[in-house]
Amino acid sequence: MKKLWGGRFQSQGNAATNAFGASISFDYKLAEEDIKGSIAHVTMLATCGIVSESEKEDIIAGLQRIEEKIKAQTFEFSLAQEDIHLNIEQALHEEIGPVAGKLHTARSRNDQVATDMHLYLKKEVLAIIDKLVHLQTTLVKKADKHVDTLMPGYTHLQHAQPISFAHHLLAYYNMFKRDYERLQESIKRIDISPLGCAALAGTTFPIDRELTADLLGFSHLYSNSMDGVSDRDFIVEFLSNSSLIMVHLSRLCEELILWSSFEYQFIEMDDAYATGSSIMPQKKNPDYAELIRGKSGRVFGHLFGLLTVLKGTPLAYNKDLQEDKEGMFDTVQTISMSLEIMAGMIETMTVKKDKMAQSTETDFSNATELADYLVTKGIPFREAHEIVGKLVYDCLQKEIFLQDIPLSAYQEIAETIDNSVYNVLEARTAMNRRNSFGGTGSEQVRKAVQVAKKDLRLED
Numbered sequence: 001m002k003k004l005w006g007g008r009f010q011s012q013g014n015a016a017t018n019a020f021g022a023s024i025s026f027d028y029k030l031a032e033e034d035i036k037g038s039i040a041h042v043t044m045l046a047t048c049g050i051v052s053e054s055e056k057e058d059i060i061a062g063l064q065r066i067e068e069k070i071k072a073q074t075f076e077f078s079l080a081q082e083d084i085h086l087n088i089e090q091a092l093h094e095e096i097g098p099v100a101g102k103l104h105t106a107r108s109r110n111d112q113v114a115t116d117m118h119l120y121l122k123k124e125v126l127a128i129i130d131k132l133v134h135l136q137t138t139l140v141k142k143a144d145k146h147v148d149t150l151m152p153g154y155t156h157l158q159h160a161q162p163i164s165f166a167h168h169l170l171a172y173y174n175m176f177k178r179d180y181e182r183l184q185e186s187i188k189r190i191d192i193s194p195l196g197c198a199a200l201a202g203t204t205f206p207i208d209r210e211l212t213a214d215l216l217g218f219s220h221l222y223s224n225s226m227d228g229v230s231d232r233d234f235i236v237e238f239l240s241n242s243s244l245i246m247v248h249l250s251r252l253c254e255e256l257i258l259w260s261s262f263e264y265q266f267i268e269m270d271d272a273y274a275t276g277s278s279i280m281p282q283k284k285n286p287d288y289a290e291l292i293r294g295k296s297g298r299v300f301g302h303l304f305g306l307l308t309v310l311k312g313t314p315l316a317y318n319k320d321l322q323e324d325k326e327g328m329f330d331t332v333q334t335i336s337m338s339l340e341i342m343a344g345m346i347e348t349m350t351v352k353k354d355k356m357a358q359s360t361e362t363d364f365s366n367a368t369e370l371a372d373y374l375v376t377k378g379i380p381f382r383e384a385h386e387i388v389g390k391l392v393y394d395c396l397q398k399e400i401f402l403q404d405i406p407l408s409a410y411q412e413i414a415e416t417i418d419n420s421v422y423n424v425l426e427a428r429t430a431m432n433r434r435n436s437f438g439g440t441g442s443e444q445v446r447k448a449v450q451v452a453k454k455d456l457r458l459e460d
Contacts, residue, residue, distance in 0.1 A: 021319075024077050026326050027084045033119040034084050035067045037112060037195060040215035042103055044208050051102050059103050062095040063088070084116070085109050106207050108199035110229040110317040115195040117325070119216060121238055122190045124332045129183050131339040132245070133456065136176050138343045140452045142351075143169040147445045150427055151266065151356040152365050159363040162427040165356060167440040169346075170448050175248040177455070182241045190234045193218035197228035200316035226316040232306065232324050239303040242331045246296035249338050253289040256345065260286050265355050270348035273341070288345060292338045299334055302327030360427035362401065364392050369430045370402055373421060377414040387413060 013021070039060055046056035066088055069075040081087045086109075092100035143166035153163035193216060196202070196209035202225040209221050222228030259266035269286050277283035309323045367388050374384035388402075395401055403425045410417040423429055435441035438448075453459075 018082075019079060022079050022082045023322050023325065024079060024081065024083055024087055026329060027113075027116075028077050028087075029329055030084050030113075030116040030120055030325075031070045031088070032067070033116040033123075034088055034112070035063050035070075036119060037115045037216065038063055038088070038103060040212045041107055041195060043215060044211045045102075045105060047211060048206055048208055050105055050205055050207070055099050055102055058096050058099055059092065062092045062100065065095055066091050083109070083113075085112050106198065106203040106205040107195065108197075108229070110199050111194045111197040111225075114197075114229055114231070115193065115216070117235065117328070118190055118192065118194065118218070121234065121328065121332075122187065124336075125183055125187060125190060125238065128332070128335055128339070129180060131336060131343075132176055132180050132183065135339050135343040135346070136173055136180070136452070137456050137458065138346045139169050139173045139176070140449060140456060140458065142166075142346055143173070143445075144449050144453075146351060146353070147442050147449065149351065149353045149356060150360050150431060152360050152363060153440070159359075159365045161365050161368055161434075161440075162360045162431045163440040164431055164442060164445045165351065165353075166445050166449065170445070170452065172248065172252050173452055175251075176245075179241065179245045179248065182244070186234070186237050186241060188219070189237060191219045192222055192234075193220070194222045194228035194231070197222060197225035200226050200229055230313070230316045230318075230321070232310055232321060235324055235328050236303070236306055236310070239299070239306060239327065239331055242335050243296075243300050243303050245335060246292075246299045246338065249342055250293045250296040252342065253293040256289045256349070257286045257293070260349075264359075266352055266359075268350040268352065269345060270350075272348065273345045288341050292341060295334050295338060299331050302331050357427070364395070364402060366402055366425045366427060366430050367392055369424050369433070370421070373417075373424045374414065377416050379414065 012018070042051065042056050042059045045051045046053055051059075066075065069091075075091070077084075077087050078090070081090050089100065089104065092103065146165040146169070149165035150162055151165045151168065152159040153161050153168070193209065193213035195212045195216070196207050213219075213221050222231070256267065256269070258264055260269050269284070269289070271284075273286070273288045274284045275287040277285065305327055306324055309320050313320050370391070371381065371384040371388045374387060375381050379387070391402060391405065395405070403422055407417070407419060407421070410421055424433075432441045432443070435443055437444065
């Protein structure tokens with residue numbers, strides 16, 4: 001089959017070579033954007049008098065018929081035509097004849113593909129933002145039900161201090177809020193039109209780039225044609241933002257996996273988000289959380305892969321840039337599905353409040369409370385810290401806890417210690433005394449929930 005760019009060539013590559021160079025196996029996903037860009041481009045050409053109105057109408061009608069076939073899945077993509085652009089242009093030739101050749105006036109595949117990807121990524125990032133907001137909403141609604149639910153807070157995966165389960169969930173809400181802000185901020189670097197930059201140097205035709213930008217809904221234009229066709233920073237930024245989202249999802253998955261284990265039993269995953277074993281009948285595995293945790297690696301890989309592609313490419317366009325798409329497409333799909341699955345897992349999981357609370361009563365997560373209490377009795381904190389550390393050691397030897405130590409033993413440390421020490425040592429008291437801004441006390445957590453609801457425009 002004759003190549004649309006083949007005028008100066010006397011021979012063509014073999015099937016393996018052509019397949020290696022083609023991108024239609026994945027860039028067919030840009031069909032909608034490619035047709036949208038072409039319609040805007042030919043509309044501008046007609047407005048500027050570069051093609052006639054009748055030619056414009058013929059080209060647009062042909063493109064719309066092709067779009068209908070693509071949507072109906074009756075369009076046959078051809079490997080021989082390499083990419084989405086040439087597939088559509090060849091189909092347009094078959095639809096309307098030689099006038100189809102005028103569509104490519106004053107543009108190159110270089111600015112064409114860049115335009116397609118800007119349009120595609122803008123659409124997908126906005127959709128991902130919606131899914132991120134849904135996950136945030138799910139977390140806040142779950143937190144609202146568990147402000148007073150006690151659980152052990154951890155450092156180094158060791159019991160540290162009693163906290164509110166809602167406080168723990170809101171930590172993830174705040175992570176995803178930053179992810180939301182990063183994605184929103186990135187839109188202004190995606191929302192730029194490269195159309196009209198042509199191959200790299202612009203065009204001799206009297207085009208109107210502002211018109212095509214307006215028709216396509218872009219807010220800005222690339223001011224340098226070489227930058228316009230070679231810039232992939234906006235994709236790198238998307239992959240970077242996506243990597244952080246996957247980090248946050250993976251951290252939450254790790255905790256869900258731990259919490260649902262026999263050793264913790266803090267939560268139970270809904271059956272829809274778990275699987276069984278082919279050999280062990282009792283098993284209920286948190287496979288979907290594990291999959292999200294695992295899929296973080298592929299997103300990180302796409303980021304590093306594109307950075308590696310870009311680091312050695314001189315200006316302007318190089319075929320290396322064909323490697324920018326598959327990772328972007330896969331990341332969009334991975335992030336979208338992961339956010340949906342995570343929201344479902346959080347919404348449907350069962351929280352075992354009694355088990356969580358019990359875990360705070362048979363540990364030493366109240367040790368800091370005792371140290372702070374001794375400070376109120378006039379003992380310097382460093383000395384109080386050492387005293388409590390020794391008490392913890394003694395308790396471990398006797399297999400008791402701080403709340404089991406008799407008052408007489410406490411009064412040997414300071415005569416002013418009275419029965420109030422046992423109230424201080426209660427896990428719920430310990431949680432609620434931390435009422436500083438951003439702390440885990442129920443009063444602060446309720447305020448944080450209300451702030452999050454306001455940010456998300458949720459009504460009580």
